[in-house]
Amino acid sequence: MQRTRRTPLSQDQSSHPSGDANDPTEPADASSAGSPSSPDAEAAQPAPETDQAVATAADAGETDQPQLATDAGETDQVVATEATPAKPRSWRLTIVFAVVGLLILGLDQLTKMLALHHLTPGEPVNVIGELLKFNLIRNPGAAFSLGSDFTPVISTIQIAVALGVIYLSRRLGSAGWAVAFGLLFGGAVGNITDRIFREPSPFHGHVVDFLQTPHWAIFNVADMAVTSAAILLVIQTLRGIKLDGTKDVSGK
Template sequence: MPKKTPAGPPSVRALVLLAVLAVSALALDQFTKHLVVSTLPLGEQVKVLGELLILQFVKNPGAAFSLAAGSTWIFSILAAVVTVAIIVLARRIRSIGWAVVFGLLLGGVLGNLTDRLFREPSFGLGHVIDFISTPWMIPAIYNIADICIVSSMGLFILLTIRGINLDGTRTVSGESRDADATAQDATRSQPVPGTGTAEPQIEPHRSDA
């Protein structure tokens, strides 16, 4: 059976971090979109770093990275469900790492949901503002909210692989415990400092019968 290590820091710290990240991500996303809408002509490309970084203002009726165009209302509902789920799970989070995951995810989801709710053509069907293009890396145009969502997914995978739980505990596999036990046995068998001899080992009692 997996074994858990002691819990992490108090949940208040994790909740504060989650909230700060979510608000910061949402604010940065909406601010950059405001700048793009007010300064860039729709569809025009501005090469910032040649082909490495291009700014191009587009209106996306689909999901992240301009996928599934025409299903805006579905993604509006999904974004609302994800938002509620994060709020419900937030009180269980004590891990700083998981607070970062859900903070970035919540900020990113709210950023694109804000566009769908309040931008043209109508409430719930608004088009998301995308403007970042890196054709050398991915053939799509995206925004700050998308970056936050993808970053949270990457950290989610990392925390899951490491066995870190929402409450800050860490699940240790049987193989890891065996390796730790082997290392401890090797340490106990090392010579005692200053004597040049190994620590005495207590042998189990054996019957001569």
């Protein structure tokens, strides 16, 4: 009887039949194991581009933060500069105040001297028709000849005003205020000089008035200066400009 020779099966072939659907397939290399086709591989391995974008954003944030801080500091500095306006040098404004005051005082005394020398009381002289006349009088009181019985009191008030103007002139920071204070000081001292040194006696002296306009009391250069000072002070106040030159913006 003829024997048939059998070829023995290998161990792998005997334990795992060919064609089995559950036969595992090992990857050829590490790159194949991490291929994008595997969902588990995608979860395990972070995307390099995403990390790079996050790092770039973080770096940008760190870079912008100091820049924003610098911009904020510069803005605060600009606001602080605008909130504190530069003031003129006080000694220049003090000179303006002194020059205006001395000019008014000198002009007032000069015109009074000329009026006493060339005019006669009760004999008015037409200068510009009926619009302006020279009419010499001696006024013992204040404006409009009021308070003639209180000449010493009026003199004391005018001296106090002159001293107050001198004291406040140290804080001048506005040219408008300097001119107004100069007008006020020159006018007040001009009339004080009359009350102290003119007849009939010290602090009872009569003020020399000689300028007359229709429907108005007779006045002098000192009175004009005081009135102009009052108008200028009102204008400065309405504009919101303070004595030190700063501007009041609270009402805006």
